[in-house]
Amino acid sequence: MPSPLSADPSAAQPPEGGPVDALISQALRLRGGIDAVRRETAADAERSDDPRLRWQRALCELAAHHVDNLGEHLGQLREGLDREGAAAAAGGAARGASAPAATLPRPPGPVDGADAPAGRVGSAEWNFLTDEVTWSDELFQLFGRRPEDGALTLDELPSWLVPEDREVLTALVTDCLVDGKPIDGEFRIVHGEGAVRTVHMMGEPVLDSDGCTASMWAVLRDVTALRRCRQEVHETRDSAHRRRHHAQTEHRLAVELQEAVxxxxxxxxxxxxxxxxxxxxxxxxxxxxxxxxxxxxxxxxxxxxxxxxxxxxxxxxxxxxxxxxxxxxxxxxxxxxxxxxxxxxxxxxxxxxxxxxxxxxxxxxxxxxxxxxxxxxxxxxxxxxxxxxxxxxxxxxxxxxxxxxxxxxxxxxxxxxxxxxxxxxxxxxxxxxxxxxxxxxxxxxxxxxxxxxxxxxxxxxxxxxxxxxxxxxxxxxxxxxxxxxxxxxxxxxxxx
Missing domain, CATH: 3.60.40.10 (PPM-type phosphatase domain)
Known part of the structure; x- marks a missing residue:
């Protein structure tokens, strides 16, 4: 997705669809290889209580989530290309005008109450000259909000965050609008159905010809499952470290006791x-x-x-x-x-x-x-x-x-x-x-x-x-x- 530094709409050109399809194919092949490793690792972990095997299984799950997110993003990119421009339309004639978005197989498990697929990316733009707010359909899904209810302004957005993270969002937006710093941070929102989800936000200010902030755009990604997998990786890694330290300590004590007897x-x-x-x-x-x-x-x-x-x-x-x-x-x-x-x-x-x-x-x-x-x-x-x-x-x-x-x-x-x-x-x-x-x-x-x-x-x-x-x-x-x-x-x- 382009990172606009000015209000000139011709600042960036969308990429062609051919390379995107090739990337999607590569992601599908990579996902198949990860699935094979996951099955083998999961079988080993079920037969043993070794925390190192649980850590390896958690790493496989994390890698699978990363590839799933990549597939979602590439699919969205292809959808956008199919909707824009003559080049995308010509590509659609070869692939079929209604080509579906790339979907990679997901590991089984419940989604925490949200309709938006884990890793789904949505975009937003807040125009300070016209007070218009534009949200993509994916962003409405990510928040669990109906499009007819309208997009959230920057003043309304903090009310959807958990109280502990509102200051984080305020600091990110202030640094962006006042100092021109890019936005790159995470916070937790309360989904429309009540589930708490973790969102990663990236954005930049768009300057007019006088160097003043005309608008701010942002990309928001649901990283709940990714953070959960990372947490499991950290916990299982720490468990393996503790297990190894305990085993080393026990071995040393056993040797000392044996030598004493x-x-x-x-x-x-x-x-x-x-x-x-x-x-x-x-x-x-x-x-x-x-x-x-x-x-x-x-x-x-x-x-x-x-x-x-x-x-x-x-x-x-x-x-x-x-x-x-x-x-x-x-x-x-x-x-x-x-x-x-x-x-x-x-x-x-x-x-x-x-x-x-x-x-x-x-x-x-x-x-x-x-x-x-x-x-x-x-x-x-x-x-x-x-x-x-x-x-x-x-x-x-x-x-x-x-x-x-x-x-x-x-x-x-x-x-x-x-x-x-x-x-x-x-x-x-x-x-x-x-x-x-x-x-x-x-x-x-x-x-x-x-x-x-x-x-x-x-x-x-x-x-x-x-x-x-x-x-x-x-x-x-x-x-x-x-x-x-x-x-x-x-x-x-x-x-x-």
């Missing part, structure tokens, strides 16, 4: 510590433990899980070995894991055997305010007798490597922690010999078919000189696996 030692650990040699008759078939453990994060590492491993020397000289894991991720899982691991340590120090200890853990998890399921393995090793007393709760049994052969220890009965109240857990006993290697792990180490390869590591364990070397063998085989969940490994090697 899991054993601080790295490399090998020996239980009991080196001391005076013990006569073979006094120590039976047992020996000191050489220990090594490792935590393996999941492939994404976005959230920390509730897996643990632990080893501690008990007051009577025996050693506690335990691994386990909880369902879920994040601070909730790690805090519950910290609670259970603290309970394991406390009950083991008090002398509770592995079977009853599992029963108390089950009761603790069942009574927790944050219900969860968990699996655990608890072993108590006596270095004097070489006896391993152990119990499990829905957890993989330990693997014993002896003389170049690996086997899984026969598991005692024991269901998942938190599954059934007052569940009972059996115990099993195994005599370990010097040179034996015991491998404890959580389920996330590898997929079940791959875990079947663990016994095949026996020859390499037999050649290893320490628990740390055995751990290195496990990490070489399974450390690079794309795990869906985190995992823990604990190696215990019986010393001579």
């Amino acid at each position: 899991l054993p601080p030692w790295r490399g090998s650990l020996r239980f009991p510590p080196a001391g005076p040699p013990v006569a073979a008759a006094d120590r039976g078939c047992g020996g000191a433990l050489d220990l090594a453990g490792h935590y393996l994060p999941s492939a994404t590492s976005s959230l920390v899980g509730g897996d643990w491993f632990d080893a501690m020397e008990l007051p009577d000289g025996r050693t506690l070995l335990t691994v386990g894991g909880l369902t879920g991720h994040g601070v909730t899982a790690t805090s519950t894991m910290a609670m259970l691991l603290g309970a394991v340590r406390g009950m083991a120090v008090s002398g509770t055997e592995p079977g009853p200890l599992m029963g108390w853990l089950n009761h603790l998890l069942d009574a927790s305010v944050q219900p969860a399921l968990g699996s655990a393995l608890c072993c108590r090793y006596d270095p004097v007798t070489g006896t391993l007393l152990w119990s499990r709760a829905g957890h993989p049994a330990p693997l014993l490597f002896r003389g170049g052969v690996g086997l899984t220890l026969p598991p005692p009965e024991g269901m998942l922690l938190g599954a059934v109240a007052d569940a009972e857990y059996a115990q099993a006993e195994e005599r370990l010999l010097p040179g034996d290697v015991l491998l404890l792990h959580t389920e996330g180490l590898a997929r079940r078919p791959e875990l079947a390869r663990l016994p095949e590591l026996a020859p390499r364990f037999a050649a290893a000189g320490s628990a740390h070397e055995c751990l290195r063998v496990v990490l070489e085989e399974f450390g690079g696996t794309e795990r869906e969940d985190d995992a823990c490994v604990l190696i215990a090697r019986i010393g001579a």
